[in-house]
Amino acid sequence: MKNILIPIDFSENSINALQYAKTLFSTEICTFYLLNVYITNPSNLLSEEYNNSVLTKMSYESEKDLKLFLNKNSSENDNNNHRFESVFKVNTLVKAINSVVTSKKIDFIIMGTKGANGAKEVFLGSNTVKVINRVENFPVLVVPQNYIPKKPSVITFSTNFKRSYIEKELKPLINIAISNNSKVNIARIMMEEYLNDHQKVNKKTLKVFFKEIDYIFCKIDLESSQTNAIKNFVQQTKSDLIVLIHHKHNFFQKLLEEDVVEKISFNSSIPLLILPELKQKSITNK
Secondary structure (H helix, E strand, C coil): CEEEEEECCCCHHHHHHHHHHHHHCCCCCEEEEEEEEECCCCCCCCCHHHHHHHHHHHHHHHHHHHHHHHHHHHHHCCCCCEEEEEEEEECCHHHHHHHHHHHCCCCEEEEEECCCCCCHHHHHHCHHHHHHHHCCCCCEEEEECCCCCCCCCEEEEECCCCCCCCHHHHHHHHHHHHHCCCEEEEEEECCCCCCCHHHHHHHHHHHHHCCCCEEEEEEECCCCCHHHHHHHHHHHHCCCEEEEEECCCCCCCCCCCCCHHHHHHHHCCCCEEEEECCCHHHHHHC
């Protein structure tokens, strides 16, 4: 059974993320935890008693709305594999998610995003990127607001083979590919024409991990930016899902002028799955 966490603020993009989650895991037994976060902002101009009264009322209304949404969603559900639970937290979004992923043993976090313009400040200030960067060791799946939910038939997994892989960090991708009968394009963006010995070993490791799924290796020509290279490849292959490993010192993250993970989070027309880098210590403790 899978436990899926979906932050819900009743906006179109969060509801669309829920619909995508139900489609993606339609054949699997899942519990969907619908998380509504209420952030208190007391006014310094008002008395403490009045602040508490107003905030308590607003908190009650938010929790009531979540219960109504949960009841409506449960009554309309026609998939016996799926059940839904509401989670209401008075906290910041990141702190609330960090609390729930542990207590509910979450497997995936699925979020909707509205998209944004090209300003770097907007990227760094987004709730989506905050969750990707501050919720450790959990896959985050980002769903564009206007994306029509459907099962992924082609998945693009971008890597450069420069790091060793741990099977557990790739399990979310493998499970999605198997349950949706998806083909996986393992695409590398590199200036070099040939792999070195270390990269060849890592490539062989992927072959072992991906033995149960339909996959091929592809090379992406880097003509301009890495972001555009991935986008063009996705369009050419008609991919339905992009998968990246978000480790802190990879070749994506080092390029401050072009943070691929952050830019794609807001500009991709298809869902994006961010897999965290897992180390042996984090696997043991989880």
